Amino acid sequence: MASDLIRVDDDGVLNLTISTGDAGTALDHALVLESREALRAVTRGKLEAGAVLLRGAGKNFCAGGNVAAFAAADDRSDYLRGLADDLHSTIEFLYETELPVVAAVKGWAAGAGMSLVLHADIAIGGRATKMRPAYPGIGLSPDGGMSWLLPRVVGAARARHIIMTDQILDADRALDLGILSEIVDDASVEQTAHDVAAGLASGPRGSYRAIRRLLHHSATSTLGDQLTAESASIAALGSTPEGVEGVDAFVAKRAPDYAAARR
Structure with missing residues (x-):
């Protein structure tokens, strides 16, 4: 730059x-x-x-x-x-x-x-x-x-x-x-x-990308389309390193380490 x-x-x-x-x-x-x-x-x-x-x-x-x-x-x-x-x-x-x-x-x-x-x-x-x-x-x-x-x-x-x-x-x-x-x-x-x-x-970058994408497309989506998109998004995130780390950290009652999960 x-x-x-x-x-x-x-x-x-x-x-x-x-x-x-x-x-x-x-x-x-x-x-x-x-x-x-x-x-x-x-x-x-x-x-x-x-x-x-x-x-x-x-x-x-x-x-x-x-x-x-x-x-x-x-x-x-x-x-x-x-x-x-x-x-x-x-x-x-x-x-x-x-x-x-x-x-x-x-x-x-x-x-x-x-x-x-x-x-x-x-x-x-x-x-x-x-x-x-x-x-x-x-x-x-x-x-x-x-x-x-x-x-x-x-x-x-x-x-x-x-x-x-x-x-x-x-x-x-x-x-x-x-x-x-x-x-x-x-x-x-x-x-x-x-x-x-x-x-x-420093947070769950995949989560933020998905949130921004869902909110942006919601302006022109039907409720049915948005619900379908939400289902697909949360399912996809559930198997990502950040998604696994977030859920596991919650269950273990510890702070998630998303930076480590991305490495």
Whole structure:
């Protein structure tokens, strides 16, 4: 990986930094591309990780797209299509890895930044965390999957209201809506999010992959299809080293050692 902002740490967490202090913590296109390559490497078995941590390196998680770069483009339509396509292919690889995703949502998460928070399984915010769709403010429409995910999180009517009126959601409101999972002190957002991701990386990775897969497909499955998928999934996990270790540890009244089971 070309940048230490995109790395797997000793805890097995794939850190994907999506913004820096440059350009006002706007979404960094180069880092999006680096993130895509790292996620692609995971799906190809060339990079091992147990969880993903989405983060920003500046004061905000991500303040949205780089609007100054939009304005400077010779062909704005072509430029925006390229940015959106690159972001969307990165998100597709994020799902293909089937790794649990944690977001460290400090400061602002606006525009594409808010979209990325919605893709996290667990989003940790601080008291100063704020979210905003931001697209109507510059005469554009959502990207990054916001129009698909926000209705599924908060309901279709509420999603229309939030996006069309460009609402600013403070941390408490985002928590109530289910966008944030937990609020901690602002200074603790990064560490708490990393600790959660590290805990997931050290846990039963096959279980987490299956949970994420089942939850993702449930949106378009019938109850019958979902029950069939659940039966197949739990049966398959029951004979894996992690599944055997988890059950045996429970019976023996000891803590499971999933890392040893994977070796």
